[in-house]
Amino acid sequence: MKYNWDWTVLISEPYMDWLISGFGWTIAVSLLAWILAFSLGSILGILRTVDNKILRGFATGYVELFRNIPLLVQMFLWYFVFPELLPHDAGMWVKRDLPMPEFTTAAVCLGLYTASRVAEQVRAGINSISIGQSHAGLAMGLTPAQVYRYVLLPVSYRIIVPPLTSEFLTIFKNSSVALTIGVLETTAQARQIEEYTFQGFEAFTAATLLYILVTSTVMLLMRLIEGRVRIPGMISLGAK
Amino acid sequence: MYKRISLIAIACVLLLAGGIPSYAQESSVLSRIKERGTVNMGHRESSVPFSYIGDDGKPQGYSIDLCMKFIDAIKAEVGMPELKINFVPVTSQTRIALMANGTIDLECGSTTNNLTRQKQVDYLPVTFITGTKLASKKDSGITEIEDLEGKTVALSLGTTNEKAIKRVAEENGINIKTVMVKDHPQGWLSVETGRADAYASDHVLLYGLISKAKNPDDYHVTGRFLSYDPYGIMVPRDDSTYRRLGTVTLADLMRSGEAKQIYDKWFNPGPTNINMPMSDTLETAFEIQALPH
Numbered sequence: 001m002k003y004n005w006d007w008t009v010l011i012s013e014p015y016m017d018w019l020i021s022g023f024g025w026t027i028a029v030s031l032l033a034w035i036l037a038f039s040l041g042s043i044l045g046i047l048r049t050v051d052n053k054i055l056r057g058f059a060t061g062y063v064e065l066f067r068n069i070p071l072l073v074q075m076f077l078w079y080f081v082f083p084e085l086l087p088h089d090a091g092m093w094v095k096r097d098l099p100m101p102e103f104t105t106a107a108v109c110l111g112l113y114t115a116s117r118v119a120e121q122v123r124a125g126i127n128s129i130s131i132g133q134s135h136a137g138l139a140m141g142l143t144p145a146q147v148y149r150y151v152l153l154p155v156s157y158r159i160i161v162p163p164l165t166s167e168f169l170t171i172f173k174n175s176s177v178a179l180t181i182g183v184l185e186t187t188a189q190a191r192q193i194e195e196y197t198f199q200g201f202e203a204f205t206a207a208t209l210l211y212i213l214v215t216s217t218v219m220l221l222m223r224l225i226e227g228r229v230r231i232p233g234m235i236s237l238g239a240k
Numbered sequence: 241m242y243k244r245i246s247l248i249a250i251a252c253v254l255l256l257a258g259g260i261p262s263y264a265q266e267s268s269v270l271s272r273i274k275e276r277g278t279v280n281m282g283h284r285e286s287s288v289p290f291s292y293i294g295d296d297g298k299p300q301g302y303s304i305d306l307c308m309k310f311i312d313a314i315k316a317e318v319g320m321p322e323l324k325i326n327f328v329p330v331t332s333q334t335r336i337a338l339m340a341n342g343t344i345d346l347e348c349g350s351t352t353n354n355l356t357r358q359k360q361v362d363y364l365p366v367t368f369i370t371g372t373k374l375a376s377k378k379d380s381g382i383t384e385i386e387d388l389e390g391k392t393v394a395l396s397l398g399t400t401n402e403k404a405i406k407r408v409a410e411e412n413g414i415n416i417k418t419v420m421v422k423d424h425p426q427g428w429l430s431v432e433t434g435r436a437d438a439y440a441s442d443h444v445l446l447y448g449l450i451s452k453a454k455n456p457d458d459y460h461v462t463g464r465f466l467s468y469d470p471y472g473i474m475v476p477r478d479d480s481t482y483r484r485l486g487t488v489t490l491a492d493l494m495r496s497g498e499a500k501q502i503y504d505k506w507f508n509p510g511p512t513n514i515n516m517p518m519s520d521t522l523e524t525a526f527e528i529q530a531l532p533h
Binding site: 201 | 361
């Protein structure tokens, strides 16, 4: 291979700063999106299991809509098409005065998309608990809300820690799609360095390592949580 | 490792040809082309009118035509008139990697030749000269970069244009907001939907974008050149025999006036009606690069 390796490009100005700043945006977009995805996904997941047909239908509709459209397309729709559907002034506000439009759009879009996936896991967690438990709760005089709060959710959230870990990892990797609407996150910066210096292999190696760094941190963290909250007999901890 | 492969390649060529072809000793690219029986040409898919997919699904354009002349010269040099051409689509992200790992033997697109990039690849003589300009709505009152004070400009990620706008803005203390986009169509969309007041790119590409806009009369390309971007055909580095073959081909075309004819075919007015007669700078560049034998 006729390639002129030059690893110093990674520590030279301004390229190192670009990578650091890109890494910061990756973390910021992902964490914000995760907060949104986790909260909204939890609500939607619960709604998918309630008795009310309208609420259940709404949640199901949301999940199917957001889960079935490619993330790349959703990014484009939120960024370019959504403002055009608003009244002119509101649209201009979104396009011009919204603070950090690319960043906000990317975090919201990624959050709404991941919420549909989290919702499915929350639903699966709740459905995995035998129906006898909620019957028992109701028989004891708990309201349906109390059954969720004290019987179903404490168990189901513990069961779904492993799949939630996957979602949490995925959101960091999916955040790279934000580059298509101009968020200068890690992958975008690596591409930028490639275009400027033609040292693409070095730049993408650095980006890969940064992603591995953040995903292994998340994995360790989730392992700890998993170990702390596990219910003996209901979930096995691989390492132990 | 690489040397060993070249030695084996040379040995094979010697066995096949039964003689010592002069280039085989020096040019690894020519010997691998001869060995394969194909030349791999990297091309772009939407760099109009340099290198793009035509209605018949085949790559075409100004750079492609020039590369075909170079390939004719390669055919003559390796003595294989039936040499096959394998078209490999590349993007601005993949072109360097594919050239460094030996997948493509030449890249025919719209690639700026600069000194940093020459650490990684070599270029044939300059075949087109462009630079950064702005495209904006005619009624926006924007004619120069100074008019963008407090306004928003769309910039394509990782382009020489982005670099140029940021540098000029900094030098002159102009306060410009930027919107980063991933490609030319999105940059143009930002201007059409009012997200940005102007889009900065190579002037030739801006003319192309406007010619395809919904209302081409509402927009104009404006301002002075904010950067100097000479385009060149890209070839693998460290192979002066191969590169010289390309330089000779292009110098001959420029001397005979054939290069100008090919230019006119694509630009004046050209199949996409781009209507860009050859600039004085490019004409001079052709004269200077038409080195004698």
